[in-house]
Amino acid sequence: MNFIYFEIEKEETINDFLKSYHVSKKNIYKQELFNLLRVDGEVKKLNYMLKKGDVLEIKLAPFDGVITPHEGEVEIIYEDDDIVIVNKPEKLLIHEDGNTTNTLTNILNFYYQKKGYDYPVLATHRLDYETTGLVLFAKHFLSLSFLSRQFEERRVSKKYFALCEGYLKPYYAILDYPIMKDRHSNKYVVNKKGKLARTEYQVIDQFDNKTKCEVYLNDGGRTHQIRVHLSYLGHPVVGDKLYGKGGSSLYLHFSEIEFIHPRTKKKIKFKIDPPF
Structure with a gap:
């Protein structure tokens, strides 16, 4: 126990x-x-x-849910008694989808169970299968509840790096385009009937008909929001099979997160460089 x-x-x-x-x-x-x-x-x-x-x-005492530990490699960026932050590789699910137990959550729990910590360590947010970068986990039910509320209230600041097709202009913009899920294509689309979604970007480099930019989601973020907004501008993320041309890898990386720590009640920030 x-x-x-x-x-x-x-x-x-x-x-x-x-x-x-x-x-x-x-x-x-x-x-x-x-x-x-x-x-x-x-x-x-x-x-x-x-x-x-x-x-x-x-x-x-773990009342809810069952974790199936799965042996694998995990890169821990930070951990304390309440939270752990992991660098997620590409093409790895965070949660089980019914087809595989090879998920980031199961791998992390295998790691902790080997260390004698058998309470479920759970993710506080999602990250797409293809997307790399930071994932914040809670090590107990108090931190999970505390952090989940911040995500629900859209009080977590996030910064991504994206490499998109073409030369994106203007070099800086705030995109206020509501998005919703299209039931016919099973994709998310810009639609005035959708939910509010704000994406802020800053171009940092352009080369070979591609643009590298920092993308900020300071009001939370919707499913596929960055991918949908950039595709709507005609500059989909490189490697995006759903909203762009596709490719071997999706060039989207969750690089920085800022939130209120559940124990200290103070803002804390973590960052990691993109692999591209």
């Missing part, structure tokens, strides 16, 4: 402490039901009043 510990900074009930992480009522109730909450080694109820300086100890 694994444990997490929190040093309490202000007077509040255990219930209010858990709610501050946006943990669901159902999950909060289970913590009390299964006697998973302790202070100074003694089991406590949700209405117990924590004092500044107390250490809240929570036993980790």
Whole structure:
């Protein structure tokens, strides 16, 4: 059994402490039901009043979901007691699709189970199969709830690198084009009836009838948003089989993420250079 510990900074009930992480009522109730909450080694109820300086100890019990560990290589960029950030290679799923267990989540959980940490480590967001770059994982249910809320509220800043076809102009622009899924083609398209989507880009280099640019999603991001917007401009991402000409690799890389850390409650940023 694994444990997490929190040093309490202000007077509040255990219930209010858990709610501050946006943990669901159902999950909060289970913590009390299964006697998973302790202070100074003694089991406590949700209405117990924590004092500044107390250490809240929570036993980790995986109630939901089953992970199928899969042996493989994983590149960890950063880890602490609450989160882990991984550099995802191309052509690897984050979650199972029913056809394979060779996913980033399963590989990472194999790594942690070998180290004796058997609580599910789960991704807080998605990244396309072909896309490379940063993936943020939560190591327990508090950080998962806390980080998931930031993604839901579109408060996570993201920067990508993209190599697109042709010479993109203007050199800087903010694209405000709503997108939606087209049920006939099973692709996402720009449509005034779609959901709001804002993409900001800055050209950084142009060569061989291609453009390399930084792309910012400071308001969250929709499925395939960058790929759809660049294709709509007539400059699809190089290697995009769905929205462009196709190729052996998709030249889209999630290079930088900024979010509020679940323990420190301060903004933190991580970055990694693109492979192109």
